[in-house]
Amino acid sequence: MTPETYRIQIVSILGSVFLIVFIIELIRRRKLKEKYAILWLLAGLAIIIFSIWRDLLDILAFSLGVAYAPALLFLIAIVFGVVIMIHFSVVISDLTEKVKFLAQEIALQKQELENLRKNEAESDPKKA
Amino acid sequence: MNRILIIIPAFNEEGNIARTVLEVFKIKNEISNTRIDVLVINDASRDNTYMEAKSTGAMVIDLPFNLGIGGAVQTGFKFALDKNYNIAVQVDGDGQHDPNFVPELIKPIIEGNCDMSIGSRFLVADKVGFQSTFMRRLGIRIFQQVNSWIIGQRITDNTSGFRAYSQKVISHCALDYPSDYPEPETVIELGLRGYHIVEIPVVMRQRLAGKSSISSMASLYYMVKVLLAIFINLFKKR
Helix, strand or coil: CCHHHHHHHHHHHHHHHHHHHHHHHHHHCCCCCHHHHHHHHHHHHHHHHHHHCCHHHHHHHHHHCCCCHHHHHHHHHHHHHHHHHHHHHHHHHHHHHHHHHHHHHHHHHHHHHHHHHHHHHHHCCCCC | CEEEEEEEEECCCCCCHHHHHHHHHHCCCCCCCEEEEEEEEECCCCCCHHHHHHCCCCEEEECCCCCHHHHHHHHHHHHHHHCCCCEEEECCCCCCCCHHHHHHHHHHHHCCCCCEEEEECCCCHHHCCCCCCHHHHHHHHHHHHHHHHHHCCCCCCCCCCCEEEEHHHHHHHHHCCCCCCHHHHHHHHHHHCCCCEEEEECCCCCCCCCCCCCCHHHHHHHHHHHHHHHHHHHHCCC
């Protein structure tokens, strides 16, 4: 192998290590829930494996019948991206539902409280 | 004694809300052996809707931010469920629904003949009153077809929000009610669950003041969203 091909290997290993360190740092600062971090850590791990074991992509591409190996890389990346976006849509829908529920509860409680206060004031004018 | 809750969802309706509430108050003593309470749901209006509604002496629930008509009306169902009302009636805050029809709307429910009654502007002879614009009538026609295929009953006015609900339906809708454009979807949802739906002819009016929350571009989105929701509803776990 020529030195040029090593260069891209080093860059991609560094890149994936940086991604993993970044994710761990986000968890440490409590900016990212472990639940979501697992997905990204796995992604980082996959990139590291592909960067170190360069033949893996060719082996996979050959066994799947993909003529141009890098295309498989794009496919994997796109599929991962789509899956994670669907996952986020699910999470957002769930959160939207919960936010709606909370807003309704708050509004109902507020009305109840106002009502109680009003009744209290009416039954005991001295307090009001 | 029947306890009836009139739910009035209102978003930016300062010009109509007080008048609508007062109109409802007028029918309070018209139905014997019933107590009618009025609950306005202020869906985080940016105008003076809240104070206008308060000034009438009606109960007012003030949502912390805008939930859309479905989320607002559902808040009313939750209130009705919690306070044990027998019947809930939805009257929109824009003045299109004439409260004088409320007694007719709740009659089949009091008699135990149905679970939801819908006030239909299309059952009125000679097309009296507000019949909506061409585009909307087209959409309404499509809902008529789709919904009658699915539930085997022809509902003429699927988008009408002028409705009365039985206690059973109140407890169902308190837990599960669509967020936006809930009316046509609810017909399917309740129809498929075997709830009995009837329509009552009502004369609808043009909104008194302000403007509709559904523009013409939004009408298209309305159609697509509702048809998709109806379609998905067919496959929903129940």
